[in-house]
Amino acid sequence: MCGIAGWVDLERDVRAEQAAARAMTGTMALRGPDAEGLWVREHVAFGHRRLAVIDLAGGAQPMVVEEDGREIAAITYSGELYNYRELRDELRDRGHRFRTESDTEVALRAYVEWGEDFVDLLNGMYAFGVWDVRREKLVLVRDRMGVKPLYYYRTADGAVLFASEPKAIFAHPLAEAVVDADGLRELFALVKTPGHGVYRGLREVIPGETVRVSRDGVHRRRYWRPSYAEHRDDLGTxxxxxxxxxxxxxARQTIADVPLCALLSGGLDSSAITALAHAALTARGEGPLRSFAVDFAGQAEHFTPDAFRPTPDAPYVHALAGHVGTTHQDIVLDxxxxxxxxxxxxVIDAADLPTFGGDIFTSLYLLFRAVREHSTVALSGEAADEVFGGYSWFHTPETVGADTFPWLVMAEADLTALDTGLQAELDVPGYRAQAYRDALAEVEHxxxxxxxxxxxxEISYLHLTRFVRILLDRKDRMSMAHGxxxxxxxxxxxxxxxxxxxxxxxxxxxxxEKSLLRAATxxxxxxxxxxxxxxxxxxxxxxxYERALRETLERVATDSPAAPLLDPGLAGHPTRRSAEQALSLDVWMRREPVRVLV
Structure with missing residues (x-):
């Protein structure tokens, strides 16, 4: 996994300014608790924080490839290649000699062999930067679905900074953390506009995209997105x-040189992954699989079913764990x-932004902290609903037919914490409407x-390119905060x-819902x-919990740095969602070095 950072300035010698690159890298110690590395040459500085998962002894970074005693390329890499063994065999057949058993070296040598087209051969979750020494060129690469994050920022003098997290970029003296009205629109819109980094001047590398930085400027290329192809298989096939x-x-994703587990909710998605992972480990003589679930104290007494959450998780979690034979543990929170x-x-520190989900974020953060005491790698059932059509709004005529993102019809997507004048100025509904039109224009039929x-x-495309990225980002930030x-x-x-x-x-x-996944597993x-x-x-x-939310809001409302953004009467009549919004904004503006311009 890991955290990466870099600085490229083709008009400046950065070798005397290593402190800036080291500061960027140091902000991500939680992402990579096992080692730190820095590689600096005239126009480039790469930083790396390592979480060792594959080739614990040999996978140190940043990593360099030489030819005839001269450096030709370097990489700072985060993620996992699940087909690295096949790629390594092919590269060996083409004359490459490997010094390590790591997937990092495979990615770097694949670039040396095939150039920027190497991305078409990769299977995995990854975000990395490659410096091509001979061409003085930086290539940033992000995996197809955006499982791993990658941001970049162009400075006023033309340099480019990049990192796994915004905090690393804003640790550099040439970058400033500013959120303007457009950033607030993105923050509250719940649409995850591809490439938008919320902070002014900050961009995400779009999933399935490469970004090339050279003396010719900054050039982006989309190498993958969900695309139309005729489906010719019958149902059984x-x-x-x-x-x-x-x-x-x-089977590929259960390969690791460190302890591995599964996150289990008792739903179809995570249960299928847990069962198949246990079978894969058992077949290799490596079982049983550990599994973990989150639960809440008193949930059995307090749980009230509704149309959105009809059943509690615990009975199904235990049924699956007993059926499969995992070594299971509940993480119970109050x-x-x-x-x-x-x-x-x-949680706010890890996310670099307000997290309006409240206890969803905090419970996930605490679950991952408990899991990390036993495992370094976990398998998740995230994204099955987006892939197979699992959410209720895939199946409700009013949401399918709505002229907007379907989850906005069903979800609480209001701005109840914000000052009404600010809401009018931001016009988040108009922002969402334009984002929706832009998304539909990308769909191939x-x-x-x-x-x-x-x-x-269209509904599937919206989920695969917008909604799932909200969840993947939450998962990445909360998990990597614990390595x-x-x-x-x-x-x-x-x-x-x-x-x-x-x-x-x-x-x-x-x-x-999810008929194919149910039948297949x-x-x-x-x-x-x-x-x-x-x-x-x-x-x-x-x-x-709700009483504690309201009491906390009453205490902080009068002197909050977020007060200029908030409804002045909020503390007297907050909903659960508005209280979460206000408290998250408060913590963010107290802790982060950010200027909010409205």
Whole structure:
């Protein structure tokens, strides 16, 4: 996994300014607790914080390749290549000699062999920078689904800074953390505009994109996105193909030189991954698999079913763990845990931005902290709903037919914490409307004449390129704050592309959500889990938590640095969501070196 940072200035010798590169790298010690590295040449500085997962002894970074005793390329790399063994064999056949067993060296030598087209050969989750010594060129690369983050920033004098996290970029004296009105729109819109970094001047490398920095300027190239292809398989073949892909994907993603576990919610998504991972480990003589679930104290007493969350997780978690035979542990949290001010502040520090999800973020942060005591790598069921069509709004006519992002129809996407004048100035509804039009314009339909398929393809595309990135970013920030690598099998681009082009009638052939995934994995699961209706990531229903939220808001409201942004009467009548928004803004503006311009 790891944290990466870099600074390229083609008009300046940066060798005398290593302190700036070291400061950038040092901000990400939590992402890479095992080692730190710095590589500096005339126009480039690469930093690296390492979380050792593959080739613990030999994978130190930044890594350099030489030819005839001269450096020709260097890399600072974060992530995992799941096909690195096959690529290494091919590169050896082409004359490359490897010094390590790491996937990092495979990525670097693949660039040396194939140039920028090497990205088409990679399977994994990754974000990295390659410096081509001979061409004085930086190439930034991000994986197809955006599992790993990567940001870049052009300074006033033309230099380019990049890093896994904004905080690393803003540790450099040439960068300034400013959020203007456009940044606030993005922050509150809940649409995750590709490339938008919220902070002024900050961009994300778009998933499936490369960014080249050279004397010719900065050039972006999209090498992958979900695209149209005719689906010719019948239903039986489609189900078998999905299962075959999942078996291969999970087997690859259970390879690690450190302890590995699964995150288990008792839903279809995580249960399928847990069952297949346990089978893969057992087949290699490496089982049993450890599994972890989050739960809340008193949840059995306080849980009230609703249309969004019809069932609690715990009974299904235990049914799956018993059926499969994992070594399972529940991580049980109470209101005090969720309201701990140090942990809530640590969540904001990890995210570099306000996190309006409240206890969802804090509980995930605390779950990952507990998991890290036992494992360095975890498998997650994230993204199955986006790939297979699991959310309720995929199946509700009013949301499918709405002229906006479907999750905005169902979710609480209001701005209730903000001052009404500021809300009018920001016009977030207008921002969302334009973002929606921009997203639809990207969708390819080919020669598909079926209006139902065309609309559901649009709905799927919106989720795969916008919504899932909100969840992947949350997962990455909360896990890497503890040096925990979380792998996401459902984000394998082969599975995404195949299911994306499967007709909607096949995706719902049994009249339910995620029909293909259920049919493909039912034999590995207990019947109760197979039949369970979708229930999203849990939130606490303990009334003590909401009381604590309101009491905390009353204490901070009068002297909050966020007060100019907030409804002046908020503390007297907050909803749970508005209280979470206000408290998150308060902590962010107290702790982060940010200027908010409105």
């Amino acid at each position: 489609t189900v078998r193909t999905v299962r075959g892909l999942l078996d291969d994907i999970v 209101a005090g845990d969720l309201m701990d001010p140090l942990d809530r502040a640590a 080919g020669d598909d004449p079926d209006p139902r398929n065309r609309r559901m393809r 925990l690598e979380v792998r996401v099998p459902y984000c394998d681009h082969r599975l995404v592309q195949y299911v994306y082009n499967t007709p909607w009638s096949m995706k719902t052939f049994d009249g339910r 039912a034999d590995a699961l207990p019947e109760s889990v197979v039949q369970r209706v979708k229930s999203p990531y849990p939130v606490t229903q303990d009334p003590e």
